[in-house]
Amino acid sequence: MTKIEPTGGQAHPGDEALLAELDRMIDEFDPPPAGLVERIQFAIALEDLDVEVARWERADSLAGVRGSDQGTITFTVSDLTVMINLTRIGENNRIDGWLVPAGEHAVEIRVAEHGSRETTADEGGRFVLDGVPRGTTQIIIQLYGPPARTVVTPTVLL
Amino acid sequence: MHAARAGSRIARATLVKDLTPLVWHVARGNGLDRTTAEDVVQTVWLALFSHINSLAEPKALASWLITTTRREAHRVRVKVTNDLPLTDEMAEQLPSTxxxxxxxxxxxxxxxxxxxxxxxxxxxxxxxxxxxxxxxxxxxxxxxxxxxxxxxxxxxxxxxxxxxxxxxxxxxxxxx
Structure with missing residues (x-):
């Protein structure tokens, strides 16, 4: 019982059943990670979305390891690099950051359900924030131009 | 979509909830492992909302998301390949995607x-x-x-x- 599709393709009689199986299986075997939607919703809940998005330059992407021994994380967008070094102290993180190119840029660190913390980098591009609550975290950097730019990172679970 | 462009936070959150599975499956369908796919999905959404004014046609949203996700997945994979050339032997040792x-x-x-x-x-x-x-x-x-x-x-x-x-x-x- 081969039917001819309007497009001219030959449909196998089992196609619909196979697609129905796949429909069930992508949810069973490969659903979006738990909490991903919430992390994205947090990331885009910004006052001003006229931003550039830095990408996570993940050295360990091949190993597929996440969350363990994250000493240093690097984000980049166009000419800007944001490096952060993380130290766990009790329930909180100490964040040592470094912006390249250097400058006295404003840095905001948002943590889901814990508001945000702000500081300013020194002329060498370095900044430190102590006692940052652990959780879903996003970094926002205001670069004083000209031209002024806002760079945001994706959220990271720190 | 019109509301999302106007900046309604709820409208944006709803779009993300509804269409994240689409972006996810395009990323996964383009050979990214789950960890890398998660980064790409976030990057694509942030890119959408920072460029939403230039997206004139609401109906074009799904195709924009698909195209952007493919391009981003490709970019990430080229970078990974350049960082560390994959030999067959190494590929075998990689955890399955x-x-x-x-x-x-x-x-x-x-x-x-x-x-x-x-x-x-x-x-x-x-x-x-x-x-x-x-x-x-x-x-x-x-x-x-x-x-x-x-x-x-x-x-x-x-x-x-x-x-x-x-x-x-x-x-x-x-x-x-």
Missing amino acids: QPQPEDEALRTDRDTRLWRAFGELPEKCQELLRLTVLAGRSEYRLVAEAMQMKRGSIGPTRGRCLNTLRELLDTEGGGG
């Missing part, structure tokens, strides 16, 4: 074999079949509309992908 069923005993044998066969399909087939499945769901009418633009090529290609999947399944399980 397919998640391992947590408790295979709970799965039917058929499901496990089918999913494994699916993972052996060419990427283009994996992406197309994921999109086909999503487009068939009522909440993904946007995707169906985006795909309808090129329906002419989708029917036969999808049929070939499903045929290949059946062949892989037969080979894999020794029939049955």
Whole structure:
């Protein structure tokens, strides 16, 4: 019982059943990670979305390891690099950051359900924030131009 | 979508909730492991909302998301390849990009074999079949509309992908 599709393709009689199986299986075997939607919703809940998005330059992407021994994380967008070094102290993180190119840029660190913390980098591009609550975290950097730019990172679970 | 462009936080959150599975399955269908796919999904959404004013046609949203996700997935993979050339031997040692069923005993044998066969399909087939499945769901009418633009090529290609999947399944399980 081969039917001819309007497009001219030959449909196998089992196609619909196979697609129905796949429909069930992508949810069973490969659903979006738990909490991903919430992390994205947090990331885009910004006052001003006229931003550039830095990408996570993940050295360990091949190993597929996440969350363990994250000493240093690097984000980049166009000419800007944001490096952060993380130290766990009790329930909180100490964040040592470094912006390249250097400058006295404003840095905001948002943590889901814990508001945000702000500081300013020194002329060498370095900044430190102590006692940052652990959780879903996003970094926002205001670069004083000209031209002024806002760079945001994706959220990271720190 | 109009509300999202106007900046309504709730409208944006709703779009993200509704269409994240689409972005996810395009990323996964383009060969990204789950960890990298998660980064790409976030990057694509942030890029959308920072450029939403230039996206004139709401109906174009689904195709914009698909195209941008493909491009970003490609960019990430080129970078990974440049960082560390993959030899066949190394590729074998890499963890599979397919998640391992947590408790295979709970799965039917058929499901496990089918999913494994699916993972052996060419990427283009994996992406197309994921999109086909999503487009068939009522909440993904946007995707169906985006795909309808090129329906002419989708029917036969999808049929070939499903045929290949059946062949892989037969080979894999020794029939049955």
